[in-house]
Amino acid sequence: MHKDKDAALVNDCKRGDRRAMSQLVDQYQRPVFNAAYRILGNRDDAADATQTVFLKVFENIGKYNQEFKFFSWVYRIAINESLNQVKKRRHQQPLDDSQTSPWQDPEEKLDSERLCKRVQDAMMLLNDDYRTVVVLKHISGCSYEQIGEILQLPEKTVKSRLYSARQLLRKTLKSIEIENLGH
Amino acid sequence: MNEQNKNDQAPEDQRIQNLINSSIDGEINDIEQHELDDLLKNSENVRNLNKELQSVTSLLDGLPDIEPPEYLKSAIKRQVRLPVQSDADEKRSLAGGWLKPHWLRAGFALAAAVVVTVGVYEMGSAPISSRDAASMAGTVAKSSSLDQQGELLDVFSLDTGKLNGQVELRNKNDLFTLDVQLSSVEPTEMVVNFSVHGLEIENVSGMPEPEFAVSVVDGSIHLAGIGEQHFTLSLIRTSAAEYDAPLELGFYTNNKLIQKAELNISQN
Numbered sequence: 141m142h143k144d145k146d147a148a149l150v151n152d153c154k155r156g157d158r159r160a161m162s163q164l165v166d167q168y169q170r171p172v173f174n175a176a177y178r179i180l181g182n183r184d185d186a187a188d189a190t191q192t193v194f195l196k197v198f199e200n201i202g203k204y205n206q207e208f209k210f211f212s213w214v215y216r217i218a219i220n221e222s223l224n225q226v227k228k229r230r231h232q233q234p235l236d237d238s239q240t241s242p243w244q245d246p247e248e249k250l251d252s253e254r255l256c257k258r259v260q261d262a263m264m265l266l267n268d269d270y271r272t273v274v275v276l277k278h279i280s281g282c283s284y285e286q287i288g289e290i291l292q293l294p295e296k297t298v299k300s301r302l303y304s305a306r307q308l309l310r311k312t313l314k315s316i317e318i319e320n321l322g323h
Numbered sequence: 324m325n326e327q328n329k330n331d332q333a334p335e336d337q338r339i340q341n342l343i344n345s346s347i348d349g350e351i352n353d354i355e356q357h358e359l360d361d362l363l364k365n366s367e368n369v370r371n372l373n374k375e376l377q378s379v380t381s382l383l384d385g386l387p388d389i390e391p392p393e394y395l396k397s398a399i400k401r402q403v404r405l406p407v408q409s410d411a412d413e414k415r416s417l418a419g420g421w422l423k424p425h426w427l428r429a430g431f432a433l434a435a436a437v438v439v440t441v442g443v444y445e446m447g448s449a450p451i452s453s454r455d456a457a458s459m460a461g462t463v464a465k466s467s468s469l470d471q472q473g474e475l476l477d478v479f480s481l482d483t484g485k486l487n488g489q490v491e492l493r494n495k496n497d498l499f500t501l502d503v504q505l506s507s508v509e510p511t512e513m514v515v516n517f518s519v520h521g522l523e524i525e526n527v528s529g530m531p532e533p534e535f536a537v538s539v540v541d542g543s544i545h546l547a548g549i550g551e552q553h554f555t556l557s558l559i560r561t562s563a564a565e566y567d568a569p570l571e572l573g574f575y576t577n578n579k580l581i582q583k584a585e586l587n588i589s590q591n
Contacts, residue, residue, distance in 0.1 A: 156405045158497050162561055165399050173391040187392050191399055198403045259382045278383035284350070303344040310379045 146210040153201050165194060168211070171280060172218045178275045179222040181264045189225050193218045208289065215280065215290045223268050262312040270305035277302055343373050347380050397523060400561045473500060477569075477586040485576050486511050488552075492570065492586045497560040498525065499570075499588065505552040507576060514573040517558050518542025520588060525557040 146167075152160030172193055177186035196217050204213055263271055276282045276290060287298045342359040345351040351359065362369045473495030481488045488505035490513075499522065505511060517524065524544055527537055535554070536547040546554065569585035 153405055158400075158403075158405065158561070161403055161405060162400055165396060165403070169396050169399065170388070170391055173395065174389050177389050178386070183389070183392070186389075187395050190391065190395060191402065194399045195402055198405055201405070255382070256386055259386060263383075274383060278380070279386065284348075299341075299344070299350075303340055306344060306376055306379050307340060309383075310375050313379060313382070314375065 147206055150201060150204060150206065150210055153198065161198060164197075164210075168214050169194070172214065175215065175218055175275050175280050176222045178260070178263065178279045179219070179268075179271060180225055181260060185225055185229065186222075189218070189221050193221050196221070209286075212286065212289045215276070215282070216292075219272055219276070219290065223272070226268060258313065259309075262309050265312055266305055266308060270301055270308065273298055273301045274305045274309070339369055339372065340376075343369075343376050346373075347377060397561060401523065473498070476588060479572070479584045479586055481505070481574060481582055481584075483574075483581050485509055486574055486581060490572065490584070490586070492588065494588075499558045499560065501556040501558070501586075503546075503552065503554050503556065505548070507549060507552075509576045510547065510549045511552075512545055512547040512575040512578075514543050514545050514575065515556065515558075516543045516571045516573075520558075520568065520570060521560055522558040523561050525559040527554060527556050529554040 146164070149160040149164050153164065169190065173186055173190045176189040176193070177183060180186050180189060193214070197214055204210070263274060266274065272291065273287055276287045282290065284295045284298050284302075287293075287302075288295045291298070339362060342351065342355055342362070345355060346359055363373060473493035475491060476494050476499075477492045479490045479492075481490075486505060486507045486509075488503070490504075491502040493500045493502070501515065503513065505513070519542065524539065527544075527546070530537070530546075530548075535552070536545075538545045538547075544556065546556065548554075567589045570588045572584040572586065573580055574582040574584070
């Protein structure tokens with residue numbers, strides 16, 4: 141999220157510089173994919189959404205207002221595209237087995253993956269508004285202010301949704317007996 | 324689940340939750356922190372709620388970063404059209420307009436399958452026809468009549484007796500074009516190692532069927548044929564990095580390397 145560097149690359153893209161486009165894709169492809177994945181809960185859908193996001197970004201790069209942060213604009217398109225796909229498909233598929241995991245020990249990895257799957261499943265039970273703020277906060281690492289800018293919502297609303305989402309997740313995860321939920 | 328859920332809570336519960344969440348996100352002021360500390364000290368329920376919400380936050384923060392599919396980045400770059408079109412883009416639009424995400428994914432899967440099943444230098448075993456190659460969306464696009472304009476970067480001439488001909492390398496914007504003319508009486512194969520230069524295959528055109536076969540293996544394209552051959556290989560630069568190393572070509576007849584060539588790809 142380097143505002144000045146992004147702005148320079150965006151200007152180059154507006155002049156048709158494909159290398160600048162390439163750098164922006166390199167920089168944002170992974171975070172956009174991860175945000176889409178956590179909203180959609182499916183790897184193929186997330187890949188489709190990510191491709192569409194970047195096509196829209198560069199198709200509309202001439203209309204991008206540089207008073208706003210580029211990453212906020214990209215994330216806004218990513219969130220909207222992901223939610224559009226959710227509405228179109230309305231299926232909730234479990235995570236596939238190909239996700240990477242930071243844990244090394246096989247037994248621990250198994251448990252950790254199961255835990256991650258349960259957390260993702262719990263996220264998929266949240267409504268779209270709640271899941272979106274959770275993803276932007278905990279997956280994309282955005283601040284309240286950044287989430288507000290991306291979703292064009294007051295910070296107060298962002299907090300309210302995030303707190304409610306966590307509370308709902310707490311109840312859901314507790315009901316499926318996540319062992320390490322604080323006890 | 325909807326907005327109704329949160330409104331079911333008593334106001335004091337909502338206040339406690341807000342304090343705990345603010346604390347978790349580091350957005351709590353001194354007065355609120357004192358209030359929360361008192362609540363935590365005096366209420367087991369608040370302590371449990373605090374622990375549980377802390378755990379939920381830890382679980383969310385601990386979700387692993389997911390590796391995007393390998394094809395994704397190059398598929399995006401290949402499809403993107405910038406609003407101010409360069410000459411290279413205009414050329415790309417001749418072949419790329421029909422590419423869609425699902426087609427690309429299928430194309431890359433097919434290309435990967437081809438890599439597994441086709442031996443690197445086994446020219447006689449099930450070669451890929453130009454029609455097959457054209458179906459590899461994203462790997463080798465349909466033939467088109469690309470012109471030969473652009474700056475001439477390098478020329479290489481072959482005269483081995485078994486294999487004669489010439490290769491011209493031209494460049495315009497990010498598009499590199501190899502214009503190849505070969506003449507041989509035996510089966511020949513030209514191998515271009517393109518991936519190390521941040522290049523991707525844009526187009527192969529002018530291939531006479533059925534004598535011509537194309538395969539892509541580990542970042543190299545293999546163009547096999549016999550007799551008089553005149554074809555054009557277009558490579559597009561998708562990486563932002565500059566590469567000074569020459570473009571490496573290998574020429575084979577009957578599966579034996581008979582000539583190596585290096586073409587200067589640098590525009591300096």
